[in-house]
Amino acid sequence: MAAGEVIVIPCLSDNYTYLVRCHYSEVTAVIDPGEAAPVIAALEEKGWHLDLVINTHHHHDHIGGNAELIEKYGAKLLGPAAETARIPNMDETCAEGDQVLIGDLEGRVFDVPGHTSGHIAFYFPAVTALFSGDSLFALGCGRLFEGTPAQMWESLCKFRNLPASTQIYCGHEYTQSNARFAKTIEPDNPILIARCQDIDGLRARNLPTIPSRLDVELATNPFLRADEPTLAENLGMSGQSPVEIFAEIRKRKDNF
Template identity: 95%
Template sequence: MAAGEVIVIPCLSDNYTYLVRCHYSEVTAVIDPGEAGPVIAALEERDWNLDLVINTHHHHDHIGGNAELIEKYGAKLLGPAAETARIPNMDETCAEGDQVLVGDLKGRVFDVPGHTTGHIAFYFPAVTALFSGDSLFALGCGRLFEGTPAQMWESLCKFRDLPASTQIYCGHEYTQSNARFAKTIEPDNPILIARCQDIDGLRARNLPTIPSRLDVELATNPFLRADEAGIAANLGMSGKSPVEVFTEIRKRKDHF
């Protein structure tokens, strides 16, 4: 039997929240519940209880379901230590170097400032899953509402050494728009061109593009590839630092 599983739950207009279930202990966590209703429906469909609510950052579309779920199930709330003042009623906080437990599933915590200053992400090797919130998206990254381009580039680079097969569970279904933008940065990338076709096919059938695989992101996501010489050349920035190239890519995406 597999150690656990991840359930993808669409919520709000384009958010994703996730159930993480440890099969051995039957402990279940929800990550970034933007609203409670879809989570409750998914739990009741499977006859599961909810033990833990986990937040990656303080934005309302990631914590909006916290209170209702905690009241209904008596779940504990865990989130970023750096956002204690902005996420109410956390029972436990964590930061880089800490380990979080969902039953027997062990999660590694990353500090990934950029989208917010206190944003964190979680990697659970037993289910080969990275929960990146609004830091890394499929073919994109989060807007820099609070952090700097240098911070976000450093944050994203933390993910690049994870196993190639890592499944990336991000906060939003932005992939089709991100794909259109990525082609403006690397129009001749054959892996990207093929991926864009696959994405269009999935969305035409109203299917999620999430999770994506890390090796595919490394081959196609311009925000993870700001140190590629070909991308710098495409932008007329040959010889510039990865942070300078990343800054230009982010600026272009903000106005895309």
């Protein structure tokens, strides 16, 4: 039997929340519940009880379901130590280097400031899953509301040495528009061209593009590729630093 599983739950207009279930202990967590109703429906369909609510950052579309789920199930709330002032009623906080547990599933915590100053992400090797919130997206990254390009580049680089097969569960279904933008940065990238066709096919059938795989992101996501010489050449920025190139890509995406 697999150690656990991840259930993808669409919510709000384009958010994703995730149920993570440890099969050995039967402990279940929800990550970034933007609203409660779809989570409750998924739990009832599975016949599961909710034990833990986990937040990556304070934005309302990631914590909006917290209160209702905690009241209904008596679940504990875990979130970033750096955002205690902005996420109410956390029972436990964590930061870089800490370990979190969903039953027997052990998760590693990353501090990934950029989108928000206190944003964190979680990697659970037993289910080969990275829960990146709004730091890393499929073919994109979060807007820099509270951080600098240097911070976000450093944050994203923390993910690059995870196993190639890591499944990336991000906060939003932004992949199709991210793909259109990525092609403006690397129009001749054959892996990106093929991926864009796959994404268009999935969205035409109203299917999620999430999770994505880390090795595919490393080959196609311009925000992870700011130190690639061919990408720098495309931008007319050969010889400039990855942070400078990342900042230019982010600026272009903001205006795309």
